[in-house]
Amino acid sequence: MSEAITQAFQERISEDDLLNCMKCGFCLPACPTYVETQDEVHSPRGRISLMMAVRDGEIDDVHEVEESLNVCLGCRACEPACPAGVNYGEMLEEARAIFYEHKDVPLQEKALRKTTLNMLFTDQEKMGKATSLLRFYQRSGLQKTARKLKVMNFFPDHMQQMERVLPDVPKRAKQHREVTFPSETDQTKATAAMFKGCLMDTLFHETNQSTITLLNRAGCDVVVPDTQGCCGALHGHSGKKAGAKELAKQNIQAFEQADVDYIITNAGGCGAFLHDYDHLLENDAEWAERAKAFTDKIVDFSTVLMDLDFPNEAALNIDQQIITYQDSCHLRNVLGVADAPRQLIQAIEGAHYIEMPHADQCCGSAGIYNLTQPEMSMQILDHKMENVDTTRATTIVTTNPGCLLQMKLGIERTEQTDTMRAVHLADLLLEALSTEDLNSD
Amino acid sequence: MTMTWIQEIRHIVGDEHVQTKQSSLLSYAYDATPNFNTKPEAVVAPASEQEIKEIVTVCANHQIPIVPRGSGTNLAAGTTPTQGGVVLLFHRMYRILELDEDNLTITVQPGVITGDICEAVEAKGLFYPPDPSSMKISTIGGNINENSGGLRGLKYGVTKDYVLGVNAVIANGDVIRAGGKNVKDVAGYDLTSLFVGSEGTLGIITKATLKLVPLPESKQTLLASFDSIERAAETVSQVIANKLTPATLEFIDRATIQAVEDYTHVGLPTDAEAVLLIEQDGPPSICEHDIQLIQGIAIEHGAITTQIAETEERAAELREARRSALSALAKRSPTTILEDATVPRSEIATMVKAIEAIALEHDVNIATFGHAGDGNLHPTCMTDLRDKDEWERVEAAFAAIFRKAIDLGGTITGEHGVGEMKSPYLAWKVGDEGIQLMNQIKLAFDPEHIMNPGKIFHRSGGEVDE
Ligand SMILES: Cc1cc2nc3c(=O)[nH]c(=O)nc-3n(C[C@H](O)[C@H](O)[C@H](O)COP(=O)(O)OP(=O)(O)OC[C@H]3O[C@@H](n4cnc5c(N)ncnc54)[C@H](O)[C@@H]3O)c2cc1C
Ligand code: SF4
Ligand code: SF4
Numbered sequence: 001m002s003e004a005i006t007q008a009f010q011e012r013i014s015e016d017d018l019l020n021c022m023k024c025g026f027c028l029p030a031c032p033t034y035v036e037t038q039d040e041v042h043s044p045r046g047r048i049s050l051m052m053a054v055r056d057g058e059i060d061d062v063h064e065v066e067e068s069l070n071v072c073l074g075c076r077a078c079e080p081a082c083p084a085g086v087n088y089g090e091m092l093e094e095a096r097a098i099f100y101e102h103k104d105v106p107l108q109e110k111a112l113r114k115t116t117l118n119m120l121f122t123d124q125e126k127m128g129k130a131t132s133l134l135r136f137y138q139r140s141g142l143q144k145t146a147r148k149l150k151v152m153n154f155f156p157d158h159m160q161q162m163e164r165v166l167p168d169v170p171k172r173a174k175q176h177r178e179v180t181f182p183s184e185t186d187q188t189k190a191t192a193a194m195f196k197g198c199l200m201d202t203l204f205h206e207t208n209q210s211t212i213t214l215l216n217r218a219g220c221d222v223v224v225p226d227t228q229g230c231c232g233a234l235h236g237h238s239g240k241k242a243g244a245k246e247l248a249k250q251n252i253q254a255f256e257q258a259d260v261d262y263i264i265t266n267a268g269g270c271g272a273f274l275h276d277y278d279h280l281l282e283n284d285a286e287w288a289e290r291a292k293a294f295t296d297k298i299v300d301f302s303t304v305l306m307d308l309d310f311p312n313e314a315a316l317n318i319d320q321q322i323i324t325y326q327d328s329c330h331l332r333n334v335l336g337v338a339d340a341p342r343q344l345i346q347a348i349e350g351a352h353y354i355e356m357p358h359a360d361q362c363c364g365s366a367g368i369y370n371l372t373q374p375e376m377s378m379q380i381l382d383h384k385m386e387n388v389d390t391t392r393a394t395t396i397v398t399t400n401p402g403c404l405l406q407m408k409l410g411i412e413r414t415e416q417t418d419t420m421r422a423v424h425l426a427d428l429l430l431e432a433l434s435t436e437d438l439n440s441d
Numbered sequence: 442m443t444m445t446w447i448q449e450i451r452h453i454v455g456d457e458h459v460q461t462k463q464s465s466l467l468s469y470a471y472d473a474t475p476n477f478n479t480k481p482e483a484v485v486a487p488a489s490e491q492e493i494k495e496i497v498t499v500c501a502n503h504q505i506p507i508v509p510r511g512s513g514t515n516l517a518a519g520t521t522p523t524q525g526g527v528v529l530l531f532h533r534m535y536r537i538l539e540l541d542e543d544n545l546t547i548t549v550q551p552g553v554i555t556g557d558i559c560e561a562v563e564a565k566g567l568f569y570p571p572d573p574s575s576m577k578i579s580t581i582g583g584n585i586n587e588n589s590g591g592l593r594g595l596k597y598g599v600t601k602d603y604v605l606g607v608n609a610v611i612a613n614g615d616v617i618r619a620g621g622k623n624v625k626d627v628a629g630y631d632l633t634s635l636f637v638g639s640e641g642t643l644g645i646i647t648k649a650t651l652k653l654v655p656l657p658e659s660k661q662t663l664l665a666s667f668d669s670i671e672r673a674a675e676t677v678s679q680v681i682a683n684k685l686t687p688a689t690l691e692f693i694d695r696a697t698i699q700a701v702e703d704y705t706h707v708g709l710p711t712d713a714e715a716v717l718l719i720e721q722d723g724p725p726s727i728c729e730h731d732i733q734l735i736q737g738i739a740i741e742h743g744a745i746t747t748q749i750a751e752t753e754e755r756a757a758e759l760r761e762a763r764r765s766a767l768s769a770l771a772k773r774s775p776t777t778i779l780e781d782a783t784v785p786r787s788e789i790a791t792m793v794k795a796i797e798a799i800a801l802e803h804d805v806n807i808a809t810f811g812h813a814g815d816g817n818l819h820p821t822c823m824t825d826l827r828d829k830d831e832w833e834r835v836e837a838a839f840a841a842i843f844r845k846a847i848d849l850g851g852t853i854t855g856e857h858g859v860g861e862m863k864s865p866y867l868a869w870k871v872g873d874e875g876i877q878l879m880n881q882i883k884l885a886f887d888p889e890h891i892m893n894p895g896k897i898f899h900r901s902g903g904e905v906d907e
Pocket of ligand 3: 030033034042043071072073075078079
């Protein structure tokens with residue numbers, strides 16, 4: 001077993017990339033798992049040296065390395081911090097894929113991954129059905145009954161809290177088919193195709209609508225191609241690369257037909273993964289170039305809003321409140337988007353923006369990390385909430401569904417649901433817009 | 442059982458603070474120096490001076506090497522456990538114990554990150570000047586043991602100028618309390634100074650009291666480019682001769698300029714042979730006066746361009762450009778070796794030229810930047826340690842560089858320390874007599890050689906072949 005893994009590491013993880021790490025330690029303060037543990041087993045350079053050890057056959061029990069990689073959030077905060085330009089994210093994904101292919105995942109985790117991944121995320125139709133079920137559960141009164149009967153008490157604490165923060169699922173009928181939403185300015189300034197994202201399209205359907213409205217208002221035609229699927233991030237991040245590649249091809253095809261200036265996402269996690277399609281398919285002769293053309297168009301909606309000068313285009317007003325922003329790791333570290341969301345919040349009259357300490361550090365959500373590594377995830381979240389509290393903010397803004405749920409969970413855990421809320425940037429902007437501007441011209 | 446010493450240590454610090462899994466040992470096998478990786482036998486994280494005392498006693502009884510490790514960012518193989526034993530961590534001793542605004546001192550545990558000290562004192566209008574580029578990562582324990590320097594060395598000195606006192610546990614388990622809060626203290630030998638720069642070979646620092654100064658009110662930044670290294674060096678000499686002491690006086694050579702500009706795009710003149718980055722701090726009027734004088738001197742000595750940063754943003758950009766020198770070079774090759782041969786200020790031009798010639802002669806790729814104000818240069822080699830043939834040429838080139846530095850009245854290391862990496866060259870600098878005396882000092886503190894063995898002193902004890 002170990003030998004097979006060592007061999008796979010030798011074949012698939014380049015020694016050049018591993019050696020590129022000079023062990024300078026500049027990534028240490030950026031890495032949330034190192035900051036929490038102060039243990040090099042959980043630092044970027046530690047993980048890189050462990051991958052090297054697997055490659056060199058220098059460790060007897062390779063599962064020790066796997067464990068270290070499991071604890072990694074995959075937030076990639078180590079990459080912008082690294083002077084040497086180490087491609088940590090790529091190595092991590094390849095290493096995880098190798099471990100996944102060679103190993104029996106523990107039963108419970110396997111079940112979890114199987115349902116969340118295959119059943120839900122590959123197929124939006126199924127995702128729709130599953131969320132319909134969730135909706136039924138919420139609306140039917142079953143949820144109340146379950147809560148009363150304390151059925152959830154049988155689950156670990158954070159799962160119970162998670163259950164409480166899941167948003168209400170919108171009705172099936174609302175989910176759109178291929179539609180074009182025209183720009184609301186005199187002249188169309190740009191054209192865009194919207195990447196829906198599975199979570200965004202179901203649990204956060206409203207947010208997608210907000211995003212489209214904002215873009216229209218900024219002068220952008222928005223089309224929503226209907227043959228698109230899940231971005232594949234959850235497959236890629238948990239080591240199922242083949243599935244991710246299939247999804248990538250499906251999406252590239254769906255968006256090629258749209259022929260637009262931008263491909264828009266409003267979920268940092270998806271955006272980053274879409275942005276990496278060119279890397280994912282680089283060895284596929286037929287697809288490499290098409291993937292490149294696709295990734296060149298990927299942008300976050302906040303970037304487009306700033307490009308189109310949205311803050312000057314629209315009057316933005318909100319009740320006086322302190323607002324803080326939690327970066328989406330992948331939006332910041334992979335797509336390099338950090339200023340646009342902050343500038344948009346600051347453009348709202350009535351919003352007092354206060355930056356929280358370490359806003360750029362992962363909230364501990366990281367895909368399904370909060371389900372697979374609950375302890376570390378909750379430890380990180382609790383520290384995050386301490387940082388939120390220093391700002392006295394009543395609104396936490398995020399740009400990714402996973403982060404949004406995690407911040408809601410944080411509010412729930414610290415029992416601040418009455419005084420604090422977490423919202424997606426698009427919903428906040430729409431809220432600021434709707435009071436005056438929506439139908440003003 | 443042979444492993445009982447580990448059990449004894451577990452007993453002292455608790456199971457969860459002793460790691461012996463292979464993955465843990467591999468994760469503490471390295472520091473920022475290429476090619477010296479070796480696994481320790483255990484990784485131990487004590488919480489107090491008392492625990493350290495007990496650990497040292499166990500290790501002394503069993504003759505187990507102790508390798509103190511801060512953040513493992515040193516560049517001289519100072520924390521690689523090449524003789525096995527215990528790697529001792531300080532992340533549980535991370536507290537600032539006291540900030541004394543009356544005596545202008547701060548007392549800290551060894552595991553505090555240097556940058557955190559700076560932040561804490563600056564919030565009170567005070568200043569801890571030693572600023573190694575690694576200050577956001579490195580620990581004060583590491584800084585003290587390497588006597589680290591930084592960009593502000595010319596005007597403010599280096600770590601040793603700010604250490605007023607330390608507590609240290611030595612090999613027999615005794616706790617030595619050296620120095621204190623007194624600026625004047627001549628009671629006996631200056632043991633504090635002996636511990637500074639001792640690279641973990643004399644004892645384990647468990648507490649340190651540092652001197653603070655008032656925070657300067659303002660800062661001015663100047664960038665000047667030259668078409669010859671001599672002109673840049675002449676400018677440096679004249680600045681000093683005019684009794685101006687800038688806070689920072691940094692030098693970047695042509696190869697480094699190219700790499701930095703490709704990486705940062707801040708608009709460095711890529712056709713220049715050398716760039717100087719000069720900063721002055723202090724009251725606004727003096728700052729302004731000084732920086733204009735310096736600009737005048739630069740122009741007089743043939744600067745092709747000079748630019749005073751108009752805004753703090755621009756100043757920060759220029760500073761960042763210098764700080765990113767290593768990053769920019771590191772991106773260019775699998776292995777990057779950063780050295781710190783140092784010469785008297787007056788010899789900078791000669792030394793930079795010599796480095797260029799040596800690189801050419803050995804057919805290796807070396808760029809140079811560094812602290813022109815104090816002659817501390819960083820010849821940086823871009824190579825690939827898998828290329829055995831090239832690696833040999835790199836080692837030969839560095840030996841030649843050290844030799845040249847010494848010939849010019851300089852030293853083999855200005856701020857990175859000797860560690861294991863440069864131990865073969867130490868005798869070149871201090872002579873056999875020097876090594877012998879140092880050896881006797883070492884024996885007085887650590888007769889069994891358990892404190893970071895193999896560091897500073899070359900294994901064979903003698904000089905390397907030339
Ligand atoms: C990118 C980069 C830039 C750098 N820039 C600079 C620079 O500008 N100037 C500079 O001077 N250095 C620089 N360095 C070198 C390095 O950061 C410094 O030497 C720093 O002081 C090391 O601190 P550390 O906490 O990492 O110590 P470590 O590397 O862990 O240890 C350094 C030495 O101190 C000993 N030690 C650590 N803690 C204790 C203790 N409590 N008691 C006894 N011994 C102890 C260790 O045994 C070792 O010998 C740089 C390094 C890198 C990677
Ligand atoms: S910052 Fe980059 S090169 Fe330095 S230790 Fe981390 S990963 Fe390695
Ligand atoms: S991806 Fe995030 S958690 Fe993982 S090593 Fe990098 S910084 Fe740390």
